Amino acid sequence: MNRAWVTIFKRDILLALRRRSDVATTLFFFLIVASLFPLGIGPEPAVLSSIAPGVLWVAALLAGMLSLTRMFASDFSDGSLEQMLIAPQPLPMLVIAKVLAHWIVCGLPVVLLAPMIGLQYALPNDALLVLVLSLLLGTPALSLIGAIGAALTLGVRGSGLLIALLVLPLYIPVLIFGAGAVAASQHGMSPEAHLSLLAAFSLLSLVLAPFATAAALRISVE
Amino acid sequence: MNINWFKYSSPQTFYPLAGRMIPWFAWAASIFAVIGLYISFFIAPTDFQQGEAYRIIFVHVPAAWMSMFIYMVMAGWAALGLSLNARLPAMMAQALAPTGAIFTLLALVTGSFWGKPMWGAWWVWDARLTSELILLFLYLGFIALQSSIDDPRKADKAGALLALVGVVNVPIIYFSVKWWNTLHQGSTISMGAAPKMVTTMLLGMLLMALAFWMYTIAVALMRVRCIMLERERASDWVKEQALSVGGNT
Amino acid sequence: MQWSSWSAFFNMGGYAFYVWFSFGLTALWLVWEVLALRKRSAVALNLAKLLAQDK
Numbered sequence: 277m278n279r280a281w282v283t284i285f286k287r288d289i290l291l292a293l294r295r296r297s298d299v300a301t302t303l304f305f306f307l308i309v310a311s312l313f314p315l316g317i318g319p320e321p322a323v324l325s326s327i328a329p330g331v332l333w334v335a336a337l338l339a340g341m342l343s344l345t346r347m348f349a350s351d352f353s354d355g356s357l358e359q360m361l362i363a364p365q366p367l368p369m370l371v372i373a374k375v376l377a378h379w380i381v382c383g384l385p386v387v388l389l390a391p392m393i394g395l396q397y398a399l400p401n402d403a404l405l406v407l408v409l410s411l412l413l414g415t416p417a418l419s420l421i422g423a424i425g426a427a428l429t430l431g432v433r434g435s436g437l438l439i440a441l442l443v444l445p446l447y448i449p450v451l452i453f454g455a456g457a458v459a460a461s462q463h464g465m466s467p468e469a470h471l472s473l474l475a476a477f478s479l480l481s482l483v484l485a486p487f488a489t490a491a492a493l494r495i496s497v498e
Numbered sequence: 499m500n501i502n503w504f505k506y507s508s509p510q511t512f513y514p515l516a517g518r519m520i521p522w523f524a525w526a527a528s529i530f531a532v533i534g535l536y537i538s539f540f541i542a543p544t545d546f547q548q549g550e551a552y553r554i555i556f557v558h559v560p561a562a563w564m565s566m567f568i569y570m571v572m573a574g575w576a577a578l579g580l581s582l583n584a585r586l587p588a589m590m591a592q593a594l595a596p597t598g599a600i601f602t603l604l605a606l607v608t609g610s611f612w613g614k615p616m617w618g619a620w621w622v623w624d625a626r627l628t629s630e631l632i633l634l635f636l637y638l639g640f641i642a643l644q645s646s647i648d649d650p651r652k653a654d655k656a657g658a659l660l661a662l663v664g665v666v667n668v669p670i671i672y673f674s675v676k677w678w679n680t681l682h683q684g685s686t687i688s689m690g691a692a693p694k695m696v697t698t699m700l701l702g703m704l705l706m707a708l709a710f711w712m713y714t715i716a717v718a719l720m721r722v723r724c725i726m727l728e729r730e731r732a733s734d735w736v737k738e739q740a741l742s743v744g745g746n747t
Numbered sequence: 748m749q750w751s752s753w754s755a756f757f758n759m760g761g762y763a764f765y766v767w768f769s770f771g772l773t774a775l776w777l778v779w780e781v782l783a784l785r786k787r788s789a790v791a792l793n794l795a796k797l798l799a800q801d802k
Contacts, residue, residue, distance in 0.1 A: 424663055428656050432646050441642050442660060445635040446667050449674035456681060473677075477670065488663050495655040539756070540749060550760035554769045561773065600776060608769040615765050713777060720784040727791035731798060740795035 280365045281373045288377030291350070298343055302382045303389055306339035310393045321398035328397035329407070329458035330451075335393075336386050336411060337447050340418045343382045344443065345436050347374065347426040348493065361497055368486035371493070375416075375423050375486070383415040399462070406461040410474060414454040417478040420485035421446050427492035449477055507586040509726040510735040516719040523719070527712035534705030542698045554612040555699075560707035562605035562626070565633055566668075568598035568714060572640075573665035576658035586722075588654035589729075591661060592644060593721035597714050599637035605630050625679040629672050636664045650729055 292298060313331045314324055351357040351374075360370050390411055391404045399407065425443035429435035457470035538556035545552040572594045579587035609627050610620045621627070643660055647653035730736050750756040759766045 424659075428643060428660060429646075432643075434646060438642055438646055441635070442639040445632050445639065445671070446663070448632060449667075449670050452674040452678045456678065473674075480670075484666065488659060492656065492659050495652060495659060498652075542749075544749060544760065549762060551762035551765055553759070553766050557769055557773050597780065600780060604773050604776060607772060611765045611769045615762055717780060717784065720781070720788065724784060724787045724791055727788065727795060731791065731795045736795045737799035740792045741799055743792055743796075 280363060281369055284360075284370055285373040285377050288374055289380065292377065292381040298346065299381055299385060302339050302343050303385050305342055306335050306386050306389060307393065309335040309338060310396075314396070324396075325398040325400075325403075325462065328394060328399050329403075329455040329462070332390055332393060332397070332407065333410075333414075333451050333455040333458075336390065336415065337418065337444070337451060339386055340383060340415060341422060341440060341443060343378070344422040344426045344439055345429070347378050347423060348430055349426075352430050352497070357493065357497060361494060367490040367493065371423060371486045371489045372482075375419050375489075378423070379416050379419040383419055387411040387415060399458075403458055403461045406467045406471075407458045410454040410457040410467070410471060413471060413474045413478055414450045417450050417474075417481040418447060420478075420481040420489075423489040424485055424492055427489045427496060430493070430496040450474065453477065507584060509585070509589075509730055510733075512586060513723055513726055513735070513739065516723050520716050520719050523712045523716035527709050527716060530705050530709035530712060534702055534709050537698060537702040537705060542702050543696060548616060551612065551615045554608055556702050556706050558605060558608040558612055559703050560710050561601045561608060562630060563707050564710045564714060565598055565602035565605050565630065567711075568594050568601065569633065569636070569661075569668065570665065572598060573661045576661040579654060580658045580662070585651075585654070588658060589722050589725050590718065591658060592654070593718045593725060594714070595637060595641050595644075595657075596721070597717050599634065599641065601710065601714075602630060602634040602637055606634065623679070625672075625676045628675050628679070632671055632675070633668070636668070640664070 310332060313327065317323060317327070348357060351360070361367060363370065387408060391408055394404045394407050422439075422443050425439045425446075428442065429438050432438060453470045453474040457467035457474065460467045460470055534556070538553055542553070542556075544550055572591045575587045575591040575594065578584070579591060606627065609630065613622050613627075614620050640657055640660055644653045644657040647656055727736055727739070757763060757767075
């Protein structure tokens with residue numbers, strides 16, 4: 277059980293490291309989306325810092341979504357996904373391994389880059405800390421829910437656009453609690469309530485999403 | 499009681515059964531609509547705060563109720579189809595989705611036509627309108643996913659799973675939008691609480707909701723009949739059906 | 748009865764545009780849905796008929 281899990285996890289990380297352009301694309305996308313807003317809105321620090329929580333979180337949502345289609349696509353085309361479906365290990369556990377690998381490759385870099393962009397938006401230090409914390413708690417939920425969308429649209433034409441339509445509405449609670457946490461700390465309130473709700477949502481997704489993803493994979497591959 | 503449900507769930511027997519049921523529901527819908535409209539326009543008193551514009555809620559609130567209710571029913575059919583691996587429930591879920599989306603859109607448009615005279619703006623990010631907008635996205639996602647998968651059985655199952663994921667998320671989304679709305683102090687008038695609910699107003703809304711409900715059943719049955727014809731166009735019963743209706747070719 | 752005259756009824760206390768547009772759009776949309784489904788059913792039956800007569 278554990279061996280298969282670790283093997284899949286290591287393999288996905290290794291594959292991602294070989295194709296470093298995927299990680300770079302996600303990061304670059306995040307950076308460029310976040311840089312477009314000041315150009316569109318103007319460089320007022322007060323305005324920028326008031327829109328920063330929303331803009332940075334939306335940019336993180338979109339950047340995370342870019343790589344979703346690739347979560348199962350290569351396994352699907354080379355047949356290793358079918359191996360996983362008939363493997364003796366429970367499929368939801370294997371899904372968690374793949375999602376964790378996806379999050380480390382595509383989610384974590386965004387979390388680490390975010391405070392740098394936050395500085396450009398004139399965010400104060402404590403808000404930057406809350407931003408990192410909220411992204412750290414929230415982005416795993418994005419990968420987990422995104423996995424359901426990726427599994428459902430496996431092998432479907434135009435899956436890139438479709439996945440956005442399926443997954444973005446489900447991301448709304450993460451956006452609200454995540455951006456809300458940063459905004460609360462900006463207004464001198466405690467971000468604790470937001471962060472707890474965010475953590476609760478991530479935990480709930482961790483419990484439910486792998487099962488839904490596993491079911492979706494079986495539907496798509498059969 | 500030992501009814502053979504599987505007999506009724508085959509398209510071949512359900513098609514004529516649905517055809518016989520449609521007129522009844524259509525008549526029920528019309529009767530409820532006529533009484534409901536009469537109450538909404540002639541019995542229900544003018545609201546002292548909102549004037550006559552409040553009468554929009556007689557179509558807005560029932561449409562909003564239906565949009566949420568249909569999503570629940572759709573998810574129920576989806577769950578049934580997924581657990582029994584049966585065709586009819588999945589087709590029912592598919593047949594309900596466009597009508598649910600239409601009611602969601604109507605709730606949004608009428609809500610904004612109510613909001614313009616009341617709030618002075620066509621769109622206000624109040625909790626209800628926002629949730630309704632997200633519900634529209636959920637419906638569109640379901641329809642888009644089903645229509646982009648070619649194999650109908652696979653489309654049924656994928657759609658069903660998405661509907662179930664959606665139905666688990668709807669309360670969370672609604673809660674988060676409410677939370678967001680109370681933090682960003684938005685509107686002061688909320689749609690449901692604004693007019694002091696006189697019994698006749700409530701009765702009017704209930705009757706309109708019943709009319710929409712009956713309409714939904716009739717239309718869903720019509721659509722499920724179309725889906726059956728399209729999916730099984732090569733089968734013998736469809737050919738018999740086609741030859742027996744006559745008409746021009 | 749709430750209205751002194753028919754013109755008062757149609758005027759809806761000055762909100763005629765909003766009220767009648769909402770109800771009119773709803774009615775129009777629902778009727779359109781029924782008509783579209785009738786057409787869809789007729790097309791499907793016609794196609795099936797053509798298929799049946801082919802053989």
